[in-house]
Amino acid sequence: MESAFESYLKKNAGITEPQLSQLKNKIITKAFTKGEFLLHKGQVCRHSFFIEKGLARFYSIDREGKEHIIQFAPENWFLSDRGSLFFNESSEFFIDAIEDTTAVMIDEHFNHLASEISPQFRKYNERILQNHIRHLQKRISQLIGASAEERYLDFITLYPDLTLRVPQWMIASFLGITPESLSRVRKVLAKKNFHGF
Amino acid sequence: MESAFESYLKKNAGITEPQLSQLKNKIITKAFTKGEFLLHKGQVCRHSFFIEKGLARFYSIDREGKEHIIQFAPENWFLSDRGSLFFNESSEFFIDAIEDTTAVMIDEHFNHLASEISPQFRKYNERILQNHIRHLQKRISQLIGASAEERYLDFITLYPDLTLRVPQWMIASFLGITPESLSRVRKVLAKKNFHGF
DNA sequence: TATCTGCATTGATGTATGATAAGAAAAGCC
DNA sequence: GGCTTTTCTTATCATACATCAATGCAGATA
Numbered sequence: 001m002e003s004a005f006e007s008y009l010k011k012n013a014g015i016t017e018p019q020l021s022q023l024k025n026k027i028i029t030k031a032f033t034k035g036e037f038l039l040h041k042g043q044v045c046r047h048s049f050f051i052e053k054g055l056a057r058f059y060s061i062d063r064e065g066k067e068h069i070i071q072f073a074p075e076n077w078f079l080s081d082r083g084s085l086f087f088n089e090s091s092e093f094f095i096d097a098i099e100d101t102t103a104v105m106i107d108e109h110f111n112h113l114a115s116e117i118s119p120q121f122r123k124y125n126e127r128i129l130q131n132h133i134r135h136l137q138k139r140i141s142q143l144i145g146a147s148a149e150e151r152y153l154d155f156i157t158l159y160p161d162l163t164l165r166v167p168q169w170m171i172a173s174f175l176g177i178t179p180e181s182l183s184r185v186r187k188v189l190a191k192k193n194f195h196g197f
Numbered sequence: 198m199e200s201a202f203e204s205y206l207k208k209n210a211g212i213t214e215p216q217l218s219q220l221k222n223k224i225i226t227k228a229f230t231k232g233e234f235l236l237h238k239g240q241v242c243r244h245s246f247f248i249e250k251g252l253a254r255f256y257s258i259d260r261e262g263k264e265h266i267i268q269f270a271p272e273n274w275f276l277s278d279r280g281s282l283f284f285n286e287s288s289e290f291f292i293d294a295i296e297d298t299t300a301v302m303i304d305e306h307f308n309h310l311a312s313e314i315s316p317q318f319r320k321y322n323e324r325i326l327q328n329h330i331r332h333l334q335k336r337i338s339q340l341i342g343a344s345a346e347e348r349y350l351d352f353i354t355l356y357p358d359l360t361l362r363v364p365q366w367m368i369a370s371f372l373g374i375t376p377e378s379l380s381r382v383r384k385v386l387a388k389k390n391f392h393g394f
Numbered sequence: 395t396a397t398c399t400g401c402a403t404t405g406a407t408g409t410a411t412g413a414t415a416a417g418a419a420a421a422g423c424c
Numbered sequence: 425g426g427c428t429t430t431t432c433t434t435a436t437c438a439t440a441c442a443t444c445a446a447t448g449c450a451g452a453t454a
Contacts (some may be wrong), residue, residue, distance in 0.1 A: 068341040082332030134280030136333035143340040144265040144373035176341035
């Protein structure tokens with residue numbers, strides 16, 4: 001049967017069936033149990049991960065031991081420490097599985113081969129980078145400018161599914177507030193008769 | 198005489214002298230006076246800007262009319278709304294000149310031609326994207342996790358030259374605090390006998 | 395020189411969010 | 425089922441930062 005990654009490539013990156021068969025043996029999938037690390041601070045990141053099933057998070061831990069979630073990655077999302085991967089530096093970040101997760105381990109070999117086989121894939125890769133930048137910029141703009149409540153509302157509309165799957169304290173960590181504050185924000189919203197969750 | 202952009206290309210993007218002569222007539226430079234817009238909200242961004250001289254800023258304006266600076270770009274930096282440029286969407290952001298500025302207007306033609314001529318240039322372009330992502334991630338990590346004082350100290354070490362060239366209220370806007378708060382942060386640092394500025 | 399304008403500082407006060415602690419509820423586990 | 429552990433909520437108090445208003449100060453302009 002066709003894997004989630006394979007259909008994704010065909011649908012989004014313009015990879016054809018014959019191209020896929022050339023790539024197939026380079027596609028390595030790995031299963032992670034809840035809590036398991038895909039990347040640990042200090043390691044050099046060697047892969048880009050494509051999440052086929054489950055949910056992963058990309059986060060840092062500050063001096064005081066507090067976690068700050070930069071990004072979530074549910075099904076059909078890519079996740080990686082691009083800085084570490086591309087520049088061969090040891091990572092400052094962690095990636096772990098929030099749920100039992102299976103991920104495609106995309107390495108340089110794969111990317112290289114796929115880019116050779118398909119110019120569309122190369123184009124698509126750039127598209128992903130550009131899109132990633134766009135998201136990060138929006139996020140920064142929001143962190144600078146918006147209140148906790150606004151950020152939470154944005155989160156809900158942007159990731160409605162995650163709002164249910166992810167524990168609240170992680171959402172709080174993503175928003176840059178404490179779980180207690182998020183709880184209060186939610187209470188206020190409930191009083192305002194808001195039912196987005 | 199060789200322009201700043203030309204030497205930059207040779208030094209960083211692996212462009213050779215003969216390649217450069219092929220590209221030369223595609224390099225369009227434009228001067229902006231202080232305060233002039235390079236990009237205005239609502240426009241589709243058509244260029245990536247390489248700052249040869251001067252200083253520009255990339256920012257948003259929220260509902261209440263407050264500016265939030267996402268990025269500064271001094272000499273030898275690139276600046277663009279990549280989201281708008283790549284996806285042909287109208288921009289949510291502004292770019293304007295903080296000082297009198299001359300910028301190279303890099304469009305798709307140029308990128309396409311340069312990528313054809315030089316595979317190194319293509320590689321270099323990806324490098325810029327990756328690096329950009331890395332910076333944005335660090336910034337997010339910091340906005341989520343660090344106090345105003347920490348963020349200011351980081352700003353100083355990261356952009357020592359900008360600390361002098363940019364008015365304080367813009368630095369405040371970059372840090373996500375009010376000018377008054379920044380003034381107080383500086384006061385506290387001065388008392389602590391800090392002399393980084 | 396006098397005046398204007400934009401920027402930085404300062405003080406008084408308000409508010410959103412953090413810290414801490416405790417209890418309630420839910421989820422996992424034997 | 426009952427137990428433990430994690431997560432969520434609530435309350436109180438503390439604090440970082442915002443807001444508002446006044447003042448100072450320097451560079452531009454007349």
